[in-house]
């Protein structure tokens with residue numbers, strides 16, 4: 001539901017051509033923000049921006065590889081030229097395509113090019129976008145910078161070693177933003193996302209993930225975008241330097257919870 005809580009604000013969402021990023025720009029724009037839809041995939045970014053413009057919203061598609069400092073400075077300049085200011089940066093871009101996920105494996109089988117790419121896009125990209133938006137936010141007297149992190153940056157898993165490492169490092173960035181620029185009105189926060197599937201996954205795997213969520217279902221893009229809109233807006237004006245966990249309780253229960261639940265079910269009991 002539109003609230004107008006971001007009316008007059010300008011937001012950049014990176015990696016907004018697909019998936020959660022695309023939903024985030026839609027929701028930020030629904031709340032009144034003018035949005036920059038930034039992505040390495042310009043065609044996808046253009047489609048998202050065009051669909052928003054067709055609804056009478058202000059949107060700009062920008063092609064940027066966030067791992068390139070040249071691309072990032074050009075992106076910030078384009079958004080400043082078009083909208084005059086930048087109030088919100090959501091560092092959402094991550095390299096997650098099928099080829100990357102196949103090569104970003106367990107440590108002994110890790111393809112180091114995939115590792116380097118995960119760090120370059122997911123971590124360096126967020127640092128670069130943050131570095132180049134801060135001077136503008138300082139001039140304006142404030143802003144909100146958001147980082148998309150993951151449960152995989154907190155808990156060990158079987159694969160995606162580069163992705164997990166990049167997401168773990170991202171947890172420090174909101175704290176640095178808060179400590180270094182909080183007095184000048186810039187807030188930094190992360191959203192630690194559970195599973196809101198954007199890539200095909202086998203049903204058996206989805207079932208395991210569903211069992212481990214403390215909600216009836218896995219997350220939806222809208223549920224994540226609502227948290228991003230909260231962190232972008234003045235509703236969260238006293239929230240900074242922290243990570244808001246939006247994971248349906250995936251990271252909050254004991255490792256034994258699911259097997260215990262199944263054991264009790266098999267015994268025809270609901271608890272010990």
Ligand SMILES: NC(=O)c1ccc[n+]([C@@H]2O[C@H](COP(=O)([O-])OP(=O)(O)OC[C@H]3O[C@@H](n4cnc5c(N)ncnc54)[C@H](O)[C@@H]3O)[C@@H](O)[C@H]2O)c1
Pocket residue numbers: 014015016017018019020021038039040041044064065066067091092093094095096097121125148149150151192193194195196197198199
């Ligand atoms: N979907 C989930 O369940 C989930 C869970 C935890 C965390 N996250 C995080 O949420 C964010 C979005 O994930 P998603 O599932 O929507 O992924 P996605 O793969 O659907 O979207 C990622 C987007 O980033 C873009 N991108 C890739 N490399 C880029 C680059 N170098 N520069 C600019 N853009 C680039 C892609 O083109 C794509 O549009 C990511 O940071 C991801 O780590 C997602």
